[in-house]
Amino acid sequence: MSYITNLKCKECGQEYPVAPLHVCETCFGPLEVGYDYAKIRAAISREKIESRPRNLWRYRELLPVDGEAEAGPHSGFTPLVHCKRLGAELGMKHLYVKDDTVNHPTLSYKDRVVSVAITKAREFGFTTVSCASTGNLATAVAAHAARAGLKCFIFMPEGVEAGKIVGSTIYGAQVITIRGNYDDVNRLCSEIADKYGWAFVNINLRPYYTEGAKTFGFEVAEQLGWKLPDHIVVPTAGGTILPKVAKAFKELKEVGLVKGPEFKIYSAQAAGSAPVIHALHKGVDLITPVKPDTIAKSIAIGNPADGYYVLRAVRESGGWGDSATDPEIIEAIKLLARTEGIFAEPAGGTTLAVALKLIKQGRIKPDETTVVSITGNGYKTLEAVAGAIERPFVIDARLGEFDALFERLGDGKRAAASA
Amino acid sequence: MERIHERYYLSYPRALIKEPILYHLVKKFDLIFNIRGASVSEEMGLVAVEFEGTRDQIERAIVWLRSSGVTVEPIEKNVIE
Structure with a gap:
């Protein structure tokens, strides 16, 4: 059963039938799926959702499909990782990573x-x-x-x-x-x-x-025990995911699945491709396109289709945004890998690097629940960090060589003392 | 020649905001255009426009717009993700 009512222009509000259409014939604004939220509210419950398989289709009433899922039976419901070691380094008690590095089957959001x-x-x-x-x-x-x-x-x-x-x-x-x-x-x-x-x-x-991106937000809320985070940091490329995470959080309230305080949403871009952040920091609505130049290729979009809607969602929530340079992105990838055992692609490094800045700026406080969105897997972009990691030691196959190296590394004494 | 309709966003950098670009477009290429939306800030201008003409006219107009410093994009903007 479908709960979709129509397609509606995000700019002028003109309505269209549910069809493969994407822009308004009148004003060229993008079209958005509309739902009958009253009907959804009556049909959905936390228990019902929790009883379903752990994939993105558990929120099917809030997705724009009529029948059974034809794709992605194992996609979504990725881990929300409570980052205790990373949090301890940053002085954050409730820091989480939404980990789409392990999304099935292609390891990205x-x-x-x-x-x-x-x-x-x-x-x-x-x-x-x-x-x-x-x-x-x-x-x-x-x-x-x-x-x-x-x-x-x-x-x-x-x-x-x-x-x-x-x-x-x-x-x-x-x-x-x-x-x-x-x-x-x-x-x-x-x-x-x-x-x-x-x-x-x-x-x-x-x-x-784009509606599929809402499932990222639905899962975060469910995995936090049907609560919204105080803060969520989301990467911005074409501008799909951030407004949809904001929409997801609002819909959960609309249909009665979540109550409580509001969230703030933050945009993260690579400094070499940050047209939305430039507009955000200048306080303007028009996004000036840029020519991307960054290692974060998966988010290197110089003129994001939905950039304006990113600005709007960020501002409506009282959030903010920032950009990260390539060295900052690499450091953040290494930090996440070293502390939590999660290897993110540069888009994820960007999000974490920006989260670090927001914490430093005091926009995110130590005791507030904060989610960092990691949208892709580092194994797909090894070349981005290959030049920035420690090279391995090379030794001959003799125990004496390893003993000497171990001593040199400074771990030998500790090993002997604990033996 | 078959006449077609195509939809574009034209972005003007600051230096071109005061130039009558669309006037030149009509004079040079005999295109019909229909503006569907426009915004101007201190830094740039953005116009959503539908062109009507032959494919050749539209192609030549886009080459001229780009050589004049106007960014021409389909209304979907970036579809490469």
């Missing part, structure tokens, strides 16, 4: 949005799905399409690393690399989506696709 988009593509009767991507989205679309038995075309700008291409072709997707700059690739993909009538997950299915 994109498994959420793509699960919903592919399910909706099947409901609309599409047989081919597509996207333009340089990394996590491509992998997720290719994997979920394979399992759903859909044809898949992936477009990439020419010059992406060979590994990224392998990450999609392995699932049987047809990968096409396009000569030209990012503006050209964007334009071509919009034209292809228009002409070929495929399900482009982040173009004509965008209203449904």
Whole structure:
């Protein structure tokens, strides 16, 4: 059963039927899925949700699908890790990481949005799905399409690393690399989506696709014992996830699953690609595009489609945002790995680095519940940190060599004393 | 020649805000355009516009806009994620 009422323009409010549409014909504003919250409130309960399998579909009443999930039966419900060692270093008692490094099956938060988009593509009767991507989205679309038995075309700008291409072709997707700059690739993909009538997950299915990001927020609240965090720090690339996490928290209140105090939401961007943070800090609404230059490739979007809605969600919540330089991002990746055993991609390093700044700035206080959103896995971006880690010692295969090294490292005396 | 409709966001940097870019566009390329939204700040201008013309006219207009310093993007902006 579906609880969707319509699609509605976020700008002028014009209503549209539930169809593969994404922009308002009148003002070109983005379309958003509307729900009958009164009906959902009557149909949903904490107990009902808790009785369901641990995947993102446990919140199905608040997702834009009509029937059974066609994708992502194991996606979502990733761990919310209470970071005691990291928290102790930072003087934070209630610091958590929402860990989408282990999202199934492609190890990033994109498994959420793509699960919903592919399910909706099947409901609309599409047989081919597509996207333009340089990394996590491509992998997720290719994997979920394979399992759903859909044809898949992936477009990439020419010059992406060979590994990224392998990450999609392995699932049987047809990968096409396009000569030209990012503006050209964007334009071509919009034209292809228009002409070929495929399900482009982040173009004509965008209203449904983005709704999948709410599950990140639903899970955080459930895992905190049906409470909202005081603060949540979220990375910003195209601007999908942050406004949807804010929407998720509001919906949980709307349908009576959560009560209590409000949350503050914070945007994190890499300093080399921080158009939203620039606008936030200047107090303006218009986002001036930038040319990205950062190791955090998965969030290097110079002109985010939903950047304005990130600003709006941050400001409405009383939150803030900041950016992190590449060295700060690498240090944060290492810090999270060293203290909590979680290896994040640079987007996660960015979020943690920004969280550290917000704590230093006094915006986040030591006893407040704070969630840092880690949206992708470091094993996919080893090259980003490879130059910044300690190199291994090399010894010959003789015990004496190791004894000498152990002594030199300063651990030998401690080992002997404790023996 | 078949006439098509295409939808774009045009971003003007500060230096171009006072230039009558769309006027030049009509004069040079004989395009029909329809503005659907616009915002201007101290730093930049943003116009949501629909062009009507032949593919060739629109292609040449976009090349000219870009060479004039205007950023031309589909209304979906960045779709590469």
